Amino acid sequence: MTWGTTDLTVRYPHTLALDAVTFAAPAGQVSAVVGGDGAGKSTLLRSLVGAVRPTSGRVDAPALREIGFMPTSTGVWRELTVAENLDFVAAAYRVRDRTRRADLLDAAGLTAVTGRLAGDLSGGMRQKLAFTLAMLHAPRLLVLDEPSTGVDPVSRVELWRLIAQAAVDGAAVVLSTTYLDEAERAGTVCVLDNGRVLRSGPPEEVTASTPGTITVTDDPPDRDLAWRRGRRWHAWHPGPPVPGETPLPADMEDAVIAATLAGRTS
């Protein structure tokens, strides 16, 4: 089963947030949506869960009770304990399977803190609780809006393990992220800018289709066409390599930035 959108356009009063976006999220896979601030990531994810009404185009998603959604604001009740958060969602979705609940808590490393207020958890633990809540009713479509933002690198690894497992167990997982190294782990990547799809496909196809030439430099000729990587800069221009230039093979971060620059300069 594949969920997704076809030619989806969403217009807010002063903004065209999505412009004819076609996006596929197959079951058993993690599909990542990437792009800068305001690219339209949240609007696409919220459209999939029925929280945003399409201006035109189509959304294919399962019934609401078969969708799990983790919004950017984490989606936990801070004044409830971990156990009470789970009870609340279990009651709402009529989940009676205590084993699943215990297994998810265990996998998320939260078993020892079930009596703690969600508001007193660390940021990473809170994200894992939010993920557990979104997963509890075994949704067929799991939509996660920037699940790892603000999570430390160790917790990010653990969170990714849980996310990948949800896909292995058969869910179609859609997540947005601004961490482009993470997108490299997804089955497919959709690069958005200004509401348009710039690239989509498996990560290696997206990086292989990087336009123009990227080089490493200490002193980029045009800082609008360059980005910092560690202590050095990566610089981009739209043409093929010029004599004397050593082009750099793009990773996901380079590919997304180059595609965005190409989209804006063409």
Ligand SMILES: Nc1ncnc2c1ncn2[C@@H]1O[C@H](COP(=O)(O)OP(=O)(O)OP(=O)(O)O)[C@@H](O)[C@H]1O
């Ligand atoms: N409810 C709304 N009303 C009006 N404009 C909105 C609304 N929600 C989002 N927008 C605008 O639509 C565009 C896309 O926003 P969206 O939140 O989908 O982007 P995003 O890629 O998720 O960005 P960010 O990572 O900054 O949240 C932006 O220009 C934003 O200002």
